[in-house]
Amino acid sequence: MKIVVIGGTGLIGSRLVRKLREHGHEAVAASPDSGVNTITGEGLAEALKGATVVVDVSNSPSWEDAAVMKFFETSTRNLLTHEAAAVVGHHVALSVVGTDRLLQSGYFRAKMAQENLIKASSIPYSIAHATQFFEFIKGIADISTDGNKVRLPPVLIQPMAADDVASAVGRIAMGSPVNGTVEVGGPEQFHLDELVRRYLAVRKDPREVVTDPHARYYGIEVSERTLLPGNNARLGETRFETWLSQPTGKAQSTKPQAAA
Numbered sequence: 001m002k003i004v005v006i007g008g009t010g011l012i013g014s015r016l017v018r019k020l021r022e023h024g025h026e027a028v029a030a031s032p033d034s035g036v037n038t039i040t041g042e043g044l045a046e047a048l049k050g051a052t053v054v055v056d057v058s059n060s061p062s063w064e065d066a067a068v069m070k071f072f073e074t075s076t077r078n079l080l081t082h083e084a085a086a087v088v089g090h091h092v093a094l095s096v097v098g099t100d101r102l103l104q105s106g107y108f109r110a111k112m113a114q115e116n117l118i119k120a121s122s123i124p125y126s127i128a129h130a131t132q133f134f135e136f137i138k139g140i141a142d143i144s145t146d147g148n149k150v151r152l153p154p155v156l157i158q159p160m161a162a163d164d165v166a167s168a169v170g171r172i173a174m175g176s177p178v179n180g181t182v183e184v185g186g187p188e189q190f191h192l193d194e195l196v197r198r199y200l201a202v203r204k205d206p207r208e209v210v211t212d213p214h215a216r217y218y219g220i221e222v223s224e225r226t227l228l229p230g231n232n233a234r235l236g237e238t239r240f241e242t243w244l245s246q247p248t249g250k251a252q253s254t255k256p257q258a259a260a
């Protein structure tokens with residue numbers, strides 16, 4: 001089966017392409033570097049020729065409100081138009097658990113717009129809602145840092161390894177379209193402040209985490225369960241302590257992380 005992975009060079013995309021190839025599929029890693037650009041449309045028609053499934057795990061290079069909205073709207077419209085022309089049978093997109101509860105943020109408004117375009121299109125689809133990646137924890141710490149202090153609310157979070165996200169998305173891509181949303185999450189729940197405190201301690205980062213119930217998550221007011229998936233979420237296997245003990249070169253992304 002030919003599966004085109006848009007964003008196939010990214011944190012999730014590179015892992016997904018490897019896993020699909022291990023399962024014997026023809027997985028095409030599509031990104032601007034390989035001559036496929038969903039914003040300009042360059043290379044899309046050629047890449048999609050003969051594809052059964054398209055998986056979109058791309059991300060916007062800019063997370064400024066207007067830029068990220070333009071990215072996901074333009075990219076998704078271009079993709080869906082080219083998929084219809086190529087008679088692609090399944091569009092899979094990766095989005096974030098709780099997107100509809102996080103609309104104070106321009107990033108999540110853009111993800112919501114992406115999801116709405118997919119739902120309104122004629123292409124059979126599956127949307128995977130994942131919780132925050134372990135690889136994203138440093139990004140949460142960085143955006144919440146003021147001087148030497150990291151202010152975070154003690155809300156619940158159920159993060160997961162990028163490897164497990166890629167496996168879950170791969171299974172969804174190989175299955176039939178659900179024409180709906182599938183939630184995936186990590187095997188354990190944490191309080192956000194404690195999770196970041198543990199991460200920084202193990203990485204020997206001197207910043208101090210201050211528990212502040214009024215602090216925001218990425219500029220968004222969140223309540224205790226806003227970031228959690230529902231009871232039917234498919235759970236990844238990798239525990240946080242196992243991931244933390246891996247060599248950082250394997251565990252960390254080399255790319256910037258989105259506000260997800």
Ligand SMILES: NC(=O)c1ccc[n+]([C@@H]2O[C@H](COP(=O)([O-])OP(=O)(O)OC[C@H]3O[C@@H](n4cnc5c(N)ncnc54)[C@H](OP(=O)(O)O)[C@@H]3O)[C@@H](O)[C@H]2O)c1
Pocket residue numbers: 006007008009010011012013030031032033036037038039040057058059060061094095096097111129130131132133136253255256257258259260
């Ligand atoms: N961070 C989290 O905790 C989290 C949680 C749940 C869901 N998500 C979602 O997961 C998705 C993937 O995130 P990620 O961290 O794996 O992303 P990433 O590592 O930043 O990778 C982004 C990918 O998009 C590609 N790309 C950028 N502009 C493109 C364009 N115009 N045309 C085609 N490809 C383009 C990039 O290609 P180049 O390498 O050539 O730039 C790269 O392959 C995002 O949509 C995000 O919303 C994230």
